[in-house]
Amino acid sequence: MNRYLMKIYKNRLLSLTITRSLTTSRRLENIPYTSDRYPHLKRGDFAILQDYDIEAFKKILTNSGQILSSKDEDLSGYNTDWLKTVRGKSDLVLRPKSAEEISKILGYCNERKIAVSVQGGNTGLVGGSVPVFDEVILSTERMNRIINFDAFSGVLTCESGCILEKLDEYAREFDYIIPYDLGAKGSCQIGGNVSTNAGGLRLLRYGSLHGSILGLEAVLANGEIIDCLSTLRKDNTGYDLKQLFIGSEGNLGVVTKVSILCAKQPKSVNVALLGCPDYKSVLETLDVAKGKLGEILSAFEYMDSTAMEMVRQNLGLQCPLDKYPFYCLIETSGSNASHDEEKLNTFLNNALDGGFAADGVLATEPSKVNSLWQLRERIADRGSSPKASMAYDFSLSVRLFDELTQILRRRLGNLVSSVSGFGHLGDGNIHLTVELEWENSKEVQELLEPFIFEWVAEKKGSISAEHGLGTQKNKHINLSKSKTAVDLMERLKDHMDPKGILNPYKTLP
């Protein structure tokens, strides 16, 4: 029986309620326009699209299907984000196939001062991936070519519209893996990941994109193509310009090509899911794991019982352990199975004997490893839940994770259905998901923001560990960055995009 059939069988069993449909739980027409929801936001003095603009684009994008107009198509998917919290009013989607086409488009937009919203997989969680008003949507979805893979050095060069999961499958053919991974892998594109400096589940082991991206090609607001597409691990010749584009959320340029250093596929991957009686035990488990697993540790995630309950309720995924207040999901990756197993057994014995873990399960086979990861990766997946959700992402001292979760629970009380705390404990990055009824969204947001940002700032954390600022947090940037730093950012933006046409209203306040 092949793997595909087995997956179908298992999915039928496990997923009676799994529907990945994004539209059944809330109709897109019911989502308020961002501009209505935040009346203080004012549209910049950008040009309003005219027919002759569309004619000009048609001369640049000559293949059919490259221009989508609201007159003929339903653009609501492009105008709305994954969380269904923001909605723009764009009338035009452009889908270029090359950096040259983007260069011509931006050259034209810059002349005419037409605002542009750059979009990859549209999986962002801070309202940065869709227009705020009527910005033209520039989608990279057609730029999905893998250009080259050097199987000896492990350097993969590809266009920015490639979907992460496809890249990872491709790399695995050559016994390599993409050095980062996130729950959105089936839809997110590498250009977007680079532009937001995505962290993900394996940052602990493979580091951030600032390290693994070796080079990129980007188009500036005026259409200039900047070629920094190097495949060298070390290259100290001049200013490292690619770093400007990594994490600047499309503000400074549109990333069109990327070269990334892949990691060798580990021979042995094991995952342990442990149940912990309290938060103190979670921290002790982390400490012991770092000590006893050391170099083979490739992920350390935690989740509280509310988060585990959410995946059970919304997606029908069963936790193999009894109910515990906290769970730790620990992954090891190594080149030698018996060596890793020995280390793991020592660690697990320690954890159980020391009482930090009350119980646990261990998965060594790929099928079981995947099953356990689902419990963590799909927490943000609403499944068929009709409720709304709000997501937060902070860098904070790990000692404070549970305290923050409890503070939120107390503050929001009965106004919300649940507050889940989970995240990349090993990186000091907490995620919080608030589940609530749609009609309470405004009230809950007012209760939470800026309270939660100010609390995190006061504890010297970051208001956004990996999700970025987008439109959700840009006005609070001063809570995490000094005035002088933000000033310099604004000066850089002015210099690189003087008319401010790239992703306006986002990232900077």
Added chain:
Amino acid sequence: MALRILVGCKRVIDYAVKVRVKPDKSGVVTEGVKHSMNPFDEIGIEEAVRMKEKKLASEIIVVSCGPQQCQETIRTALAMGADKGIHIDIPAADLSKVEPYHISKIFAKLATENKADVVIVGKQAIDGDNNQTGQMIAANLDWPQATFASKIEKDGDGLKVTREIDGGLETINLKLPTVITTDLRLNEPRYATLPNIMKAKKKPIEKKTAADLGVDLTPKQQVISVEDPPVREAGQKVEDVSQLIEKLKGAGVV
């Protein structure tokens, strides 16, 4: 009821692994590839453990045939709740020539020797996909059989089994001793928890060979070649609906 249950667990390539055909077309690559327990056998062990928890069964013996690594598969079953294991040692090189026919003879012998009341095996293994072993075991023992079981219940002195068949569900009564093969909907197997994995290390695993049981492993079939399924021909991508209609018209389909 205090049934003694013999459960078969086959060590197969893990279903999440991409299978590759050997260049000489003699089989698939198994060296260095992640293996795990056949999912249908996992369901079998789970059912046996549940029967023990319901006090229908008193002892669970798990059997696996193959090279030394089968002992890992047996340990997983022991960690799930089986009491003891029997490893029928067959070297990896010879394993590819062993057929359901031979396995059924081994199981028949073990069932008699161990005075088993029920033999549970998966309906098929995900590598061979034969769906023959359970049926052949019953034939060798001249026992009744219930294949594709999705529910097993006590019924007086025997068992009542619901089977998944093409037309729907069939419920039959079985006298003991009997053979049952498991289907997907019978249960959802538990994960072995760490304390149980520790306990399982102390449970006994007996090692035998097919020869010890008087079973001859001479193959009755010969695999001529193993090939990849034909590569799907590239389709044609169209940019939009009007192009699609153009192509369909061109192909004379519309």
